[in-house]
Amino acid sequence: MAIITIPERDRRIDDADEIRAVLAPFGVDYERAEPNMPVAPDAPAATLLEAYKTTIDELNARGGYVTADVIDVFPDTPGLDTMLNRFNSEHWHSEDEVRFIIEGRGVFHIHPPGEPVMAVEVGPGDLIRVPAGTHHWFDLCADRRIRAIRLFKDPAGWAPNYTGSGVDKGFQPLCFGPAYFPAMFDRM
Secondary structure, three states: OOEEEEHHHOEEEOOHHHHHHHHHHHOOEEEEOOOOOOOOOOOOHHHHHHHOHHHHHHHHHHHOOOEEEEEEEOOOOOOHHHHHHOOOOOEEOOOOEEEEEEEEOEEEEEOOOOOOOEEEEEOOOEEEEEOOOOOEEEEEOOOOOEEEEEEEOOOOOOOOEEOOOOHHHHOOOOOOOOOHHHHHHHOO
């Protein structure tokens, strides 16, 4: 389940309905995505796409997406740091960014105009849609693992348009989900 932190307001939100309500005014959609059939997180990409076909078809109809794929990132993925550096600075896209998280965790930092930055930590079962034009950036959590289904309107994908604001420099890619708390308690 997702967790939102808004450091400037010292606020943490972990209730799904409240998460939806906080993100909705900025056009960001959050929901839980369940497969049509039981599927292992490490199933082949084609099996995952088939398992989530109903949700993918619904989103395609609503958002005009034409292609879906599966991204599978491990800590030892070749070129991982280069790939992550493309997305961990504030940017926007000319189309929506849609992700169903299958395995692993990451943080979307959302920066609405005139509002404080919201860190939206996503994990297995979370589906997020960051609309075109939204200023944001993305970081993996410390385990540097994520597997997600992605939807695109342009089959070639999109490229980040960097804002150059530097606002991302003031934020750490912290994840406060289940992996964080055991480590915290081990130090006590």
